[in-house]
Amino acid sequence: MAPKSSSHESHKRAFITGAASGLGRELALRFARAGYRICVADIHEARANAVVDEIRALGQDAFFYHCDVSRDEDLQNAVAAMNDRWGGTDVLINNAGVAGGGPFDWLTLDDWHWMMNINFNGVLRGCHAFVPAMKEQGHGHIVNIASMAGLLNPPGMSNYNVAKAAVVSLSETLAPELHPFGIGVTCVCPSFFRTNLGESLRSPDLSTQQTLNKLVDNSTDLSAADIADRIFTAVVSNKFLLIPHEKAVTAWQRKCADLDDHLQAQHVLAENLKQRARRSN
């Protein structure tokens, strides 16, 4: 079947990190359906190659690029890989991420470094590598996948929250800064949705592990495909902040209206964490 594409979007080129699974995979398929050629960048080679096959079955060109977002050189070399293959990159999607959390004092500094190095520095590395090339070509769009955790900062997820809040901050800084160069920025803050994210979960607390896994597995209001679709629309319309879940929009508005009230409401979650925390080692 021929891929659906608009004349505006066809033949563009997207580089997507974490594209082997979950949201990244759905983004790869959504953009491919719109006529994009896709670089599937991930550390999971077998899953990534399966996504490459799916994209080719849609009639689009795609290739796998082994990219560990915790390594500077993997992102730096990605720019050249995209240039060699297709002469440049129109859309960069910094999506790769891992899950973590637990009581603040149970998290080791190593837990923090691991989380920051992937969930924030991975996004930073992507932006740092691709922005010069996008400036030179005079156009481009960057999508950074953050989380509602980066806006609402729920208790028991400090390292994940801080990494995602940093993604929001970097994105918000870059949006106006890159505008004069024809580069758009979209920052995405989803609540939980069903993917393989639980596979990467690292926590010293058994109840955090169980709760996060349940939240990811039982969230059915929006699928990864639904969110990918909304992200595609946000890119085409150059929208900055995308909060795909409606309930989360309400929570975000409440927090903006009264931060103390928001923090008060978090006490219930914190009490729950205190009662249920159990060391996993």
Ligand SMILES: NC(=O)c1ccc[n+]([C@@H]2O[C@H](COP(=O)([O-])OP(=O)(O)OC[C@H]3O[C@@H](n4cnc5c(N)ncnc54)[C@H](O)[C@@H]3O)[C@@H](O)[C@H]2O)c1
């Ligand atoms: N699923 C949710 O509930 C949820 C909610 C909010 C935000 N997010 C964010 O969405 C993004 C996508 O996650 P997902 O839910 O699709 O999870 P997922 O586990 O299904 O997909 C994540 C992908 O990232 C890859 N990855 C992990 N570490 C990597 C690294 N160092 N370098 C390159 N690739 C790496 C994995 O191999 C995997 O293919 C993440 O940034 C996550 O934080 C997810």
